[in-house]
């Protein structure tokens with residue numbers, strides 16, 4: 001598939017695009033949220049219209065801006081902990097339907113985009129002035145698009161190939177994650193405990209970008225990429241020591257991620273625990289490899305064969321790490337404690353021994369003592385977190401594309417050029433289209 005016509009735009013979901021690693025300059029913690037005006041627009045073709053237009057018109061503002069926790073606006077507010085907000089670009093919250101002078105067949109997303117913007121301009125709506133992001137929702141019946149959603153990585157455009165009457169957070173939240181610069185999150189299996197020998201295998205299931213659906217939220221590398229962890233919330237580890245973590249999405253203040261140098265890559269460590277609407281099925285300390293500084297292209301480091309996905313009933317901590325080593329960069333870590341909303345992790349750099357200092361009272365000697373045992377964990381209660389059942393309702397989860405037993409590789413059916421290996425693009429928004437797919441649109445076929 002050629003990208004030249006699209007310039008520096010990368011398209012994902014139909015094809016997985018992985019953005020190179022530029023971490024955007026971010027605001028400070030006290031700033032008002034970064035607001036992005038998003039315009040959902042209903043689009044119809046000269047030969048294909050919505051089968052239930054009234055229902056689509058009613059559901060769309062709800063999907064993007066509804067006050068319930070399953071709207072896109074609520075999701076991004078929760079995931080950024082108030083640092084980012086999608087806001088309506090127009091009073092009615094959406095535009096359209098507009099009818100394009102274009103037939104549906106051929107799934108010409110570029111043309112759909114151009115013609116939609118032309119139609120909006122006739123209504124006085126101009127991108128960059130009246131709206132920042134454009135989300136085009138159109139009937140799927142005749143398009144032949146191989147995807148339920150497509151998006152630029154990063155960028156302002158998303159396309160929703162709508163089956164049924166509502167887009168849902170599972171699809172739109174995932175696409176807008178791409179707009180934030182997040183690629184698909186894979187899983188690297190390193191079953192011997194050393195990170196030198198790892199094998200790419202499936203998806204992380206720890207993020208809506210990795211087949212986890214909205215119930216998984218975003219992972220720590222993605223929050224770092226988006227600029228949603230500030231200062232000591234993501235500690236850049238420069239020396240060996242013991243570090244305390246609070247749950248990634250929990251309330252309160254404190255360190256939520258460790259960002260550890262690992263050769264040319266980074267090792268990002270988080271502690272996950274039920275919080276708000278997410279992580280009801282994720283528990284424990286998880287680790288990710290970030291290639292170069294491409295925080296949007298991380299992979300879960302998994303030391304076990306077992307994989308907790310949206311489609312199985314593996315224990316919530318099935319993919320949690322207790323200890324790992326990267327012999328190549330002489331980095332190792334050990335989880336000293338984990339549970340009930342917090343964790344303590346010992347990190348050894350430069351080949352230093354994990355055993356040293358472990359006999360100390362690690363909690364009191366912690367590098368961030370102000371963030372330890374005395375913190376409350378309000379909002380982290382496991383019982384408070386609703387867990388949408390896989391495959392039910394309108395919240396498509398990426399993992400729904402294929403039965404879990406078939407393996408995650410089934411979710412990554414190639415539609416482009418070759419297997420979905422992660423291109424490592426140092427510095428730059430160089431965008432690459434590869435063949436990975438996380439199919440989001442087949443949920444209705446599963447009971």
Ligand SMILES: [Zn+2]
Nearest residue numbers: 012013174438
């Ligand atoms: Zn995608």
